[in-house]
Amino acid sequence: MSTEHFPEPDARRVVATALDEDLGPQSLDVTSTATIPADQVGVGQVVARAPGVLAGGPVIALVLDEVAARTGGVPPSLDVRNADGTALERGDVVAELRGPLRQVLMAERTVLNILSRLSGVATHTRRWSDALAGTGCTVLDTRKTTPGLRALEKYAVRCGGGTNKRMGLFDVAMVKDNHKIAAGGVGAAYAAIRERFPDVTVEVEVTTTAEAIEALEAGSRFLMCDNMSVDLLRETVDAARAWGAERGESIEIEATGGLTLEVAADYGATGIDWMSVGGLTHSSPIVDLALDLV
Template identity: 45%
Template sequence: MSLAEPVASALRDAGLDPLYVEDLVRATLEEDLAGGIDVTTEATVPEQQQVMATLTAREAGIVAGLPVMEAVFAAVSDSVTCERRVADGSWVEPGTPVLTVSGPGREVLLAERTALNLGSHLSGIATATSDWAEALNGTRVVVRDTRKTTPLLRPLEKYAVRVGGGENHRSSLSEAALIKDNHVAAAGGISAAYRAVRQAAPDLPVEVEVDDVRGAMEAVEAGAELVLLDNFSVEQVREAVAAVGGRARLEASGGLSL
């Protein structure tokens, strides 16, 4: 299986690796077939029958994942064509046509569930991200994601966050350092942990997670430029912002809701 260049190009434009998406699509289709065939479709749909299907939104929200959905349909047959009815990142209302698919009926039905699963999942992430981004509109605060992603779907889920107006945190353990309580305990304190990481990785971004305002101050005094306020109350966040006084960027995580 090899994705056609227009499909691969659309994935690259979305910041996605076509080889990664291709491998993921292959695995999901194989999972659906489990080494067999689509028994129901092959029994009821004539081999030469051509169909046209339009995927529509059932709920209001942000559409994300169209390049990925196109990759799914392209993977089953180069005879299946897709026409986007909206752009990725568009807000849609229930009943809005999103994607029209044409081609051999058997291939379209084989790809349908995998395409819908991925597109629905990514659109949900983008919509939730958009809700947060809208609530923060007009401030200097941005929405960031985490590494708490579905195994093997991290690139897609982080892409959906971008579509929804959010910003990506580190994508891997090697991309940036995040000193958490376990690291602090092992190193013997916040300052010691920061110095150890900075010495080991002088060119990487380093963030320090803290549990209270005093920890935030220690991290800043050690040299941290980014401090994660873990499970702080709103009042504690206010205290930390005032205490740090702009000497470092602050990030709040845990216990947050709209």
């Protein structure tokens, strides 16, 4: 997995906030300052204590640099052993830190908190991606992210083999039930968006085949099928594809709501393009990572 699109500005902001929480206004680790001489050096390794998919590796260097800047110290040297997107086994060394031990231990918890969280998202996403293999369907994330961590969590989804649906309310219009009610119907809602934002992608949430056709007639070419059974979804996909074929139109179709890993392949086989799963970011357990002095 290339880190070319790692969201470094967002990562720097998160690192700064995390270190504010951990080191306080005086940038102080009272335990390490009291027990470790300023000139003592050593080696620490970030190690996987459980299997998982790595995400967030570039954060390590950012944390080390920020700790050094706050304390006037010298950042430890860093040897990253595994790239983001790598499947880790228990005992694998993610990175080795060599230098002032105070700096290493002051950085430890911030490094582990961020890496464990992002790797958990990547690991969960990989399970969905594997479950959908061969179906032609790709797993998507949602806006159900941890406040302040959206760019990083969506990066972790990409590390796990998923795709980002939209970054926020600003880049894709999604017409849901409340918009239909407020605007006076799906047609009115679609027309209002097209008039105000002519270039934005417009997706319409539907729960029945009839609603799907209504959305297509209104102008949408992106359907989000919400909480449908496999049979209803297949019927809706077939109807939407037939509608598009008659007009030479390409239709994108997404499924969402109530999906589990156990039924992912069944839903993926209905012919949908996308499957959005909020749990990728709101319910992924962390990957257990540790920093051990060696």
